[in-house]
Structures are given as C-alpha cells and as structure tokens.
Amino acid sequence: MSLIEPGSGPGSAAAMPDAAPVLRLVGIRKSFEGTEVLRGIDLTVHRHEIVALIGASGSGKSTLLRTANLLEQIDDGQIFLGDDDISDPRAKADRIRSRIGVVFQHFNLFPHLSVIDNVTLASRAVHGVSRAEAERRGLELLGSIGLADKAHDFPDRLSGGQQQRAAIVRAIATDPELLLLDEITSALDPELVGEVLDLVRELGRGGTTILMATHEMAFARDVAHRVVFLDKGVVAEAGPPAQLFEHSQNPRTREFLARFTA
Numbered sequence: 001m002s003l004i005e006p007g008s009g010p011g012s013a014a015a016m017p018d019a020a021p022v023l024r025l026v027g028i029r030k031s032f033e034g035t036e037v038l039r040g041i042d043l044t045v046h047r048h049e050i051v052a053l054i055g056a057s058g059s060g061k062s063t064l065l066r067t068a069n070l071l072e073q074i075d076d077g078q079i080f081l082g083d084d085d086i087s088d089p090r091a092k093a094d095r096i097r098s099r100i101g102v103v104f105q106h107f108n109l110f111p112h113l114s115v116i117d118n119v120t121l122a123s124r125a126v127h128g129v130s131r132a133e134a135e136r137r138g139l140e141l142l143g144s145i146g147l148a149d150k151a152h153d154f155p156d157r158l159s160g161g162q163q164q165r166a167a168i169v170r171a172i173a174t175d176p177e178l179l180l181l182d183e184i185t186s187a188l189d190p191e192l193v194g195e196v197l198d199l200v201r202e203l204g205r206g207g208t209t210i211l212m213a214t215h216e217m218a219f220a221r222d223v224a225h226r227v228v229f230l231d232k233g234v235v236a237e238a239g240p241p242a243q244l245f246e247h248s249q250n251p252r253t254r255e256f257l258a259r260f261t262a
C-alpha cells in the first residue's frame with residue numbers, strides 16, 4: 001500500500017505552478033536576547049512540494065520550523081496555513097498544531113507507550129478517532145514500513161532508524177496538511193540514515209507536503225523540488241536543486257556548498 005493518497009509526485013515547483021500554498025511565511029522576524037536570528041523571511045511551500053532548508057549551523061533553520069509550528073513566537077511577520085493566518089494571536093495553537101506533523105532530530109516517541117500507542121495517540125486524543133479505527137490505520141501504516149511486528153514493543157526495543165521511521169508514521173497518522181522535518185537524520189548512525197530518507201522520499205512520491213531542514217545535501221539535491229539556502233537568518237537563494245547545486249550565481253551559496261561538500 002501507499003503511505004498516503006497519490007498526489008502529483010515529484011516535479012519541480014515550476015512543474016506545479018497552480019499548486020495551492022500550504023504554508024506561507026511573510027516577513028518573519030525573530031530575535032533571541034537582542035540578536036535577530038530570522039531577519040525578514042519570505043517562504044511559501046505549495047501542496048505536494050518538498051522544500052529543503054539548508055544553511056550553516058546557527059543560520060536559523062530550526063527556529064524557522066519552530067515558528068511555523070507556533071513553538072516560537074515571532075516578533076514580526078505573518079504565517080498562513082492554507083488560508084488561515086495562524087500568527088494571529090487569537091489563533092488556537094493546539095488546533096493549528098493538529099494540522100501539522102512534526103519530527104525532530106531526536107526520537108520523540110514516548111518511551112512509556114508502545115509503538116502503536118505512540119502512533120495512535122494524536123488521532124485518539126486530539127481528533128477523536130476511536131481506538132479500533134486508529135489502531136487499524138496505525139497498523140496499516142506501520143505495516144507499510146515493515147514495522148507491524150514492532151507495534152506492541154516499547155520504543156527502546158527498536159533501532160534508531162526504526163524509531164525515527166515510527167516517529168514519521170506517527171506524524172502522518174492524522175493526515176496533516178504539512179510535515180515539518182527538523183534534521184531528522186542528524187542523531188542517527190550513518191548506516192541508519194538511508195532507511196529514514198527512503199521513507200521521506202516515498203512520502204514525497206505520495207504527495208505529502210514537506211518542509212525539511214537538512215544537512216543531507218545529496219538528499220536535498222535528489223529529492224527536494226525546491227531548495228532554500230538560509231544565510232544568517234535571510235533567504236539568500238531559493239530555487240530548484242539544479243539552480244543551487246550546479247548554477248548558483250550567489251557567492252554565499254557557492255561558498256557554503258563548497259565547504260559542505262569538501
């Protein structure tokens with residue numbers, strides 16, 4: 001089975017010009033202790049698009065993802081999820097977060113819950129799906145990534161790669177409009193990175209809309225429809241992977257990529 005309904009699949013942003021914006025960040029500014037780490041970010045993620053956020057450590061990638069999920073309050077700007085201005089102070093953060101799936105660097109499975117309880121928790125607790133229906137869907141999803149036999153284990157019985165894949169399945173179990181992935185392979189042993197990235201690739205093929213911060217340049221190049229290079233809190237360049245990786249006219253991009261791939 002496919003993990004999610006088939007969508008338009010891979011293709012450049014230019015190949016899907018009519019795709020509706022799912023996430024729109026407009027003029028986002030954010031400071032910590034007087035230091036501005038996001039300095040007027042404009043970024044749109046369209047339906048079925050995979051956007052890779054790249055940039056040096058400290059450039060603001062995680063902070064940007066956290067603002068999109070309302071885990072950080074912005075100082076200025078607007079954030080739209082679909083047509084809704086979710087940066088409006090009257091927006092209900094819990095309700096908005098239930099529309100966005102998130103996976104972080106470190107495995108976020110609750111250690112005291114079985115894998116299937118982790119995967120079904122949000123469906124049951126937030127979306128009011130019955131336990132039977134949530135488990136049916138959860139087992140189907142776990143089966144699709146070869147983890148059905150681990151459903152009733154606790155997370156510490158799984159490898160790091162299996163835990164991270166289960167965390168991804170948990171994030172999509174409620175069919176979110178957007179999936180945010182924050183350096184999801186950074187804490188993994190190198191031999192486990194591939195299986196997690198393969199799952200992201202498959203989700204993208206199925207049409208999941210994804211904004212991911214990553215240091216995996218080869219993956220960004222191969223899988224993202226669009227790559228956004230963040231430099232000291234500013235979008236220095238954004239475009240199809242070939243533009244950034246092969247034809248960038250921006251010296252900052254070229255310098256970053258040369259350092260990264262050296």
Ligand SMILES: Nc1ncnc2c1ncn2[C@@H]1O[C@H](COP(=O)(O)OP(=O)(O)OP(=O)(O)O)[C@@H](O)[C@H]1O
Pocket residue numbers: 032033037055056057058059060061062063064183213
């Ligand atoms: N809660 C916080 N309080 C103070 N400073 C913070 C906080 N969160 C982030 N920062 C600072 O904001 C800047 C951007 O951090 P951020 O984690 O967004 O960068 P990043 O690009 O994701 O880095 P990395 O690739 O290392 O994960 C850094 O200088 C960081 O120290």
